[in-house]
Amino acid sequence: MTLTAPVTADAAILHFPQPYLLFLGDVTEPGYAKTAFGLRDWARDQCVGELSCSPDAVSVGLPRFTPAEAKARGARSMLIGVANQGGRILDSWLPSLIEALEVGLDLVSGMHTKLSSTPALVATAERYNRRLIDIRTPPRDIPIASGRKRTGKRLLAVGTDCALGKKYTALAIAKALRQRGVAADFRATGQTGIMIAGSGMPMDAVISDFEAGAAELLSPDAAPDHWDIIEGQGSLFHPAYAAVSLGLLHGSQPDVIVVCHEPGRTHMLGHSHYEVPSIEDAIDLNLRLGRRTNPAVRCAGVSLNTSKLSPLEAERLIAAESARLGLPVADPIRGGEPFERLLDACLAEKSR
Amino acid sequence: MTLTAPVTADAAILHFPQPYLLFLGDVTEPGYAKTAFGLRDWARDQCVGELSCSPDAVSVGLPRFTPAEAKARGARSMLIGVANQGGRILDSWLPSLIEALEVGLDLVSGMHTKLSSTPALVATAERYNRRLIDIRTPPRDIPIASGRKRTGKRLLAVGTDCALGKKYTALAIAKALRQRGVAADFRATGQTGIMIAGSGMPMDAVISDFEAGAAELLSPDAAPDHWDIIEGQGSLFHPAYAAVSLGLLHGSQPDVIVVCHEPGRTHMLGHSHYEVPSIEDAIDLNLRLGRRTNPAVRCAGVSLNTSKLSPLEAERLIAAESARLGLPVADPIRGGEPFERLLDACLAEKSR
Numbered sequence: 001m002t003l004t005a006p007v008t009a010d011a012a013i014l015h016f017p018q019p020y021l022l023f024l025g026d027v028t029e030p031g032y033a034k035t036a037f038g039l040r041d042w043a044r045d046q047c048v049g050e051l052s053c054s055p056d057a058v059s060v061g062l063p064r065f066t067p068a069e070a071k072a073r074g075a076r077s078m079l080i081g082v083a084n085q086g087g088r089i090l091d092s093w094l095p096s097l098i099e100a101l102e103v104g105l106d107l108v109s110g111m112h113t114k115l116s117s118t119p120a121l122v123a124t125a126e127r128y129n130r131r132l133i134d135i136r137t138p139p140r141d142i143p144i145a146s147g148r149k150r151t152g153k154r155l156l157a158v159g160t161d162c163a164l165g166k167k168y169t170a171l172a173i174a175k176a177l178r179q180r181g182v183a184a185d186f187r188a189t190g191q192t193g194i195m196i197a198g199s200g201m202p203m204d205a206v207i208s209d210f211e212a213g214a215a216e217l218l219s220p221d222a223a224p225d226h227w228d229i230i231e232g233q234g235s236l237f238h239p240a241y242a243a244v245s246l247g248l249l250h251g252s253q254p255d256v257i258v259v260c261h262e263p264g265r266t267h268m269l270g271h272s273h274y275e276v277p278s279i280e281d282a283i284d285l286n287l288r289l290g291r292r293t294n295p296a297v298r299c300a301g302v303s304l305n306t307s308k309l310s311p312l313e314a315e316r317l318i319a320a321e322s323a324r325l326g327l328p329v330a331d332p333i334r335g336g337e338p339f340e341r342l343l344d345a346c347l348a349e350k351s352r
Numbered sequence: 353m354t355l356t357a358p359v360t361a362d363a364a365i366l367h368f369p370q371p372y373l374l375f376l377g378d379v380t381e382p383g384y385a386k387t388a389f390g391l392r393d394w395a396r397d398q399c400v401g402e403l404s405c406s407p408d409a410v411s412v413g414l415p416r417f418t419p420a421e422a423k424a425r426g427a428r429s430m431l432i433g434v435a436n437q438g439g440r441i442l443d444s445w446l447p448s449l450i451e452a453l454e455v456g457l458d459l460v461s462g463m464h465t466k467l468s469s470t471p472a473l474v475a476t477a478e479r480y481n482r483r484l485i486d487i488r489t490p491p492r493d494i495p496i497a498s499g500r501k502r503t504g505k506r507l508l509a510v511g512t513d514c515a516l517g518k519k520y521t522a523l524a525i526a527k528a529l530r531q532r533g534v535a536a537d538f539r540a541t542g543q544t545g546i547m548i549a550g551s552g553m554p555m556d557a558v559i560s561d562f563e564a565g566a567a568e569l570l571s572p573d574a575a576p577d578h579w580d581i582i583e584g585q586g587s588l589f590h591p592a593y594a595a596v597s598l599g600l601l602h603g604s605q606p607d608v609i610v611v612c613h614e615p616g617r618t619h620m621l622g623h624s625h626y627e628v629p630s631i632e633d634a635i636d637l638n639l640r641l642g643r644r645t646n647p648a649v650r651c652a653g654v655s656l657n658t659s660k661l662s663p664l665e666a667e668r669l670i671a672a673e674s675a676r677l678g679l680p681v682a683d684p685i686r687g688g689e690p691f692e693r694l695l696d697a698c699l700a701e702k703s704r
Contacts, residue, residue, distance in 0.1 A: 147591030147623050204561040211560045211595040239499030239602055239645050243563040246588075247595030271499050274644075288637075292626075293591050 013218055014139055015199040017076035017106050017131070018046040021065060025093050026054035027082040035110065035192045036060045036081030042171050043196040048075040053096045058082075067100040077106040077133070079195060087112030094120055101130045110135040110191035135191045138206045138214065145212035145251050147293055152222030155346055156254035156290075157232045157303065160282045162241060162269045164262040165305035165333075166232040167193045172332035173258070174229035176343055184227040187219050189248060193231045203233050204244050211244065215251025230254065236285050237277045238268055246289060253294040256346050257286050262305040263317055279325060300345040301328030365570055367551040368485055369428035369458050370398040373417060377445050378406035379434040387462065387544045388412045388433030394523050395548040400427040405448045410434075419452040429458040429485070431547060439464030446472055453482045462487040462543035487543045490558045490566065497564035497603050499645055504574030507698055508606035508642075509584045509655065512634045514593060514621045516614040517657035517685075518584040519545045524684035525610070526581035528695055536579040539571050541600060545583045555585050556596050563596065567603025582606065588637050589629045590620055598641060605646040608698050609638050614657040615669055631677065652697040653680030 020043075022036045030037070039047055040060045049065035052058075060081070067078060078100035084090070089097075089111055097107060101124045109115050115132035116122060125132050155173065157166040170186055170193075177184035186193070188200030201218040203211065219228040230252050234241030259282045268274040277285075283299045290297040302325060306314035314331055318338050322329040328345045330338035374388045382389070391399055392412045401417035404410075412433075419430060430452040436442070441449075441463055449459060453476045461467050467484035468474060477484050507525065509518040522538055522545075529536035538545070540552030553570040555563065571580040582604050586593030611634045620626040629637075635651045642649040654677060658666035666683060670690050674681040680697045682690035 145592035147626055204559075206560050207556075208558050208560045208563045208596045208599060209556040209593065212592050236598075236641075237644060240497035240564050241561065242602055242641075242644075243595040243599030244560045246598045247560060250591055250594055274499055285640075289588075289594075292589060292594075 013199055013201050014194060016108055016133055018198045019048050019075055020046055020077055020079040021048050021067060021070035021075045021105065022050040022060065022062065022081040023078050023096060024050055024052040024057045025082050025090065026057050028056050028058055030058050032084055033058045033060065033082045035195060038192045039081060039196055046198065048073050051096060053093060067105055068103045071103050071105055075105060077108050079108040080111060089113045089118055097121060098124050101125055101128050106131040106133060108133045108135065135194050136202055136205045138202050142206060142210040142217060143213045144210065145216050149253060150221045151224060152226045152228065154219055154228045154230060154252055154254045155256040155258065156230045156249065156252045157260055158257050158286045159232055159235050159260040160237065160276050160279065161235050161265060162238060164260055164265065165303060166260045169258060169260050169303040169332050170229045170231045173346065177227060182227060183223065183225060184229055187228045187230040189231045189233050203248050208243060211247025212251035215248045219252060239271055239274055249286065249290050250293045254290060254297055255294060256298060256300045257290065258300055258303050259283050260303045264308065301342045304329060304331050306331045306334065365551055365553050366491060366546060368460055370550045371400050371427055372398060372429055372431040373400050373419060373422035373427045373457065374402040374412065374414065374433040375430050375448060376402055376404040376409050377434050377442065378404065378409050380408050380410055382410050384436055385410045385412065385434045387547060390544045391433060391548055398550065400425050403448060405445060419457055420455045423455050423457055427457060429460050431460040432463060441465045441470055449473060450476050453477055453480050458483040458485060460485045460487065487546050488554055488557045490554050494558060494562040494569060495565045496562065497568050501605060502573045503576060504578045504580065506571055506580045506582060506604055506606045507608040507610065508582045508601065508604045509612055510609050510638045511584055511587045511612040512628050512631065513587050513617060514590060516612055516617065517655060518612045521610060521612050521655040521684050522581045522583045525698065529579060534579060535575065535577060536581055539580045539582040541583045541585050555600050560595060563599025564603035567600045571604060591623055591626055601638065601642050602645045606642060606649055607646060608650060608652045609642065610652055610655050611635050612655045616660065653694040656681060656683050658683045658686065
């Protein structure tokens with residue numbers, strides 16, 4: 001039995017058994033169910049239904065199934081779609097988790113507490129020959145980065161800070177490119193992204209020496225007109241996480257960056273004594289460092305997270321920022337003409 | 353019994369039992385005994401003697417002792433001072449390693465193969481209540497970096513590439529500052545450095561999310577006039593290791609950087625399709641990124657590794673580079689007037 005995710009020779013990144021039954025535990029606060037909502041919104045066809053273990057628990061609006069019912073409808077794993085303070089697997093969840101293993105579902109979790117360090121789950125998984133998949137565990141045998149330029153096109157969503165829309169920007173761009181008939185894959189680098197994509201690389205859990213190598217592994221050689229749309233992590237300006245961002249930037253070798261920003265955010269998340277950099281500084285520093293592994297890297301434009309603004313406020317800000325920066329600016333979640341222009345700029349060949 | 357290095361509340365960095373008996377195995381090629389030579393040169397008073405398990409093995413010129421003799425002369429551990437292709441602990445070494453444990457010495461190793469994954473050693477260590485200390489294993493519970501400015505002064509030796517003298521530059525500066533009566537500690541970030549110092553943080557083995565936090569842990573708050581002289585790792589320009597370098601730079605919050613370079617090296621070690629950056633570019637990029645966590649960071653000068661040059665060639669090059677860059681330039685191993693000027697510049701208050 002494999003307790004960690006498998007490593008295959010052709011693609012040594014994490015792959016997960018989809019579709020999922022989403023487990024909501026006894027979480028009553030929607031903010032703690034962000035993963036489940038993200039999966040519903042971005043991987044609806046990979047979500048068979050939902051299950052909670054309390055009548056008061058939050059719902060993401062999917063059909064409610066027992067593990068056995070979900071299995072009968074094609075589910076291959078049950079995924080813990082909620083978080084809590086400390087990231088712990090609660091005793092009250094265990095009966096549901098064990099039931100899922102017993103009926104033939106694997107378990108997928110991004111919690112801090114590992115499934116594989118929970119004895120009751122390990123024993124049941126062994127008995128029923130099921131897998132316990134901890135998303136925070138990177139694959140083994142990640143190589144040192146070679147720095148060799150790979151074939152195919154790559155876009156990396158970078159940010160002025162953490163947690164401001166890099167994942168959804170990358171997801172929206174990948175989806176829109178496919179709708180235009182472009183061969184494009186979303187490449188996940190964080191837990192929720194990996195759960196949505198069903199594969200990926202947990203970049204923040206990789207040992208530093210192998211960080212750029214992990215990014216190289218995540219987006220291998222591809223057809224010349226294929227695009228990997230890579231979820232960014234952290235920010236080069238973040239006093240704690242810049243190492244993750246730089247390893248990902250170097251290893252991704254992006255042809256194009258899109259800089260993600262949340263208007264109105266003035267200080268770094270969790271580090272209020274650090275100001276958020278300007279969009280211009282973020283563009284400049286990402287291009288300067290990105291040129292080391294891809295001299296042709298360019299910035300296609302800016303993704304603004306305008307979720308706190310009214311539609312009219314958002315429209316005005318997007319137009320003003322685009323004029324100020326001389327670049328396409330859009331909120332990919334709102335879409336529309338600005339987003340189409342941003343996509344055009346992503347696909348445009350570099351004019352040097 | 354603790355199989356990994358201890359974590360104490362006041363300083364959660366690795367600490368090792370000194371002095372050492374240096375173990376040379378059956379290595380005949382001096383290049384594979386770099387660690388032992390480095391310890392002899394930089395931590396002579398922490399080396400009781402040497403031991404090999406073959407009459408043809410290399411010697412570093414220390415007295416030859418059995419483990420029991422070394423123990424009687426105060427040794428607290430036997431340290432594997434050699435490397436080999438693959439970093440493996442050879443079967444032919446086991447009798448000596450086991451003998452050391454039996455007479456009361458701990459074992460210290462920086463090999464890829466962990467002491468703690470070698471069953472014969474684990475069994476003996478348990479039986480004799482000895483520690484197996486794998487230097488590549490970072491301490492547990494490294495915090496996320498806070499970015500909070502710490503008290504005391506810090507110098508970081510950065511580089512245009514890997515393996516060109518950052519460790520010896522930091523060691524030489526720390527030693528020379530102490531000779532001037534300045535309170536200064538060498539802070540080790542790589543295996544050999546950690547063995548020399550007897551403590552430190554294996555930065556390349558830390559999980560990326562905690563990289564800057566590990567650097568913060570390594571050089572805690574200190575007296576206002578105390579200097580931590582921090583060994584750099586990798587290079588911001590290295591396509592594989594820049595993440596390590598940036599996390600270390602951000603977490604170190606250096607007041608002063610010294611840029612280390614090897615004249616004549618044109619391409620990055622192990623990555624011959626990447627050119628070594630200019631010294632000016634290395635200064636500029638390190639200062640730009642370093643300002644994020646210490647806006648007052650400045651470059652005191654340049655350390656040149658002139659080991660491949662004659663004394664006269666070295667003297668001429670150092671003078672020419674100093675004139676060209678308008679900065680103190682020295683080879684700390686050669687010392688002399690240029691090195692004194694570099695030290696003066698390190699200690700000078702910033703004039704803004």
